[in-house]
Amino acid sequence: MGQARLVGPALPNIPWEDRPQGCSDVIWRSRRNPIITRDAAAKANSIFNSAVVPFDGGFAGVFRVDTTARNMELRTGKSHDGITWAIEESRIEFVCDDPEVGKFVYGYDPRVTWLEDRYYVTWCNWYHGPTIGLGYTFDFRTFYQMENAFLPFNRNGVLFPRRIRGKYAMLSRPSDPGHTPFGDIFYSESPDLTHWGKHRHVMSPVPNSWQSTKVGAGPVPVETTEGWLLFYHGVLTSCNGFVYSFGAAILDLDEPWKVIYRTRPYLLSPREPYECVGDVPNVVFPTAVLCDPPTGRMAIYYGGADTVTCIAFAYFAELFEFVKENSL
Ligand code: BMA
DSSP: OOOOOBOSOOOTTOOOOOOOTTOOOSSEEOTTOSSBOGGGSTTEEEEEEEEEEEETTEEEEEEEEEETTOOEEEEEEEESSSSSOEEOSSOOOOBOSOHHHHOOSOEEEEEEEEETTEEEEEEEEESSSEEEEEEEESSSSSEEEOOOSSOSSEEEEEEOSSOBTTBEEEEEEEOOSSSOSOOOEEEEEESSSSSOEEEEEEEOOOSSSTTSSEEEEOSOOEEETTEEEEEEEEEEEETTEEEEEEEEEEEOSSSTTSEEEEBSSOSBOSOSHHHHSSSSSSBEEEEEEEEETTTTEEEEEEEETTTEEEEEEEEHHHHHHHHHHTBO
């Protein structure tokens, strides 16, 4: 077995900053954080927990924008460098055949997956409570909404970027209608992206740790020679409320409910002012990752304190070694 490598197309224009001098962390924050604040879009109270992908030589995204009226919206945006974003002034209005499904109440925490021939969007969608919304776009102009993937209550639905053993595959985190003091990650598969089943348990919280209350999938899993790299958030309950950190796991390529490695220490935890102070203090919440396989460079997008969007960097080979050497 050679060195662990990322699988997929090159992305030479990935947003990137070298590790700062004197820093020995496996993941380091951008000097430009927060890269997106509320000023990046009209009528925005906060822009965070958002998803980006390479698109048309640059980048496109679906953003969580909580408005000044405190509605939770999904808006699309474009960027030439992945750092400076032009975000639309109004929400995505999904085209949907069925008004029962298409009725918009709220949407938040989007993920975007390039899968086969289009960009799929999953998000936390209201349907008698939070559940997993699913839609797609070809051009980041027109978005189509499909059936919700699961029954309420569920959050953090994340689609794998290719079929596994011939089936579409999704991670999710069954929840409650409120702030959910529990949560395990599950795997489900589908022949057609409408009917989901064969649910398998992936991982639970770990007592007495940064991931002791609940865990949830973060960005779309990244294919590597050693398995799927999954960044995931973990929550502990302090005397002052939830603290959201993130770590990573390596899941089996063919049976992704089988966890090969999983970080005992966190990779990133709230530390900077923009992570510790905001609408919800002490939150880092990863929702997207860009990768350049030939160089192993990775750029991880995460929300800070439910208020701003941030970015952090890593080299895959170092990250993989860290996850393996510091596994539960
Ligand atoms: C979760 C979601 C996330 C949020 C986090 C911390 O339940 O609502 O959007 O970042 O709580 O408030």
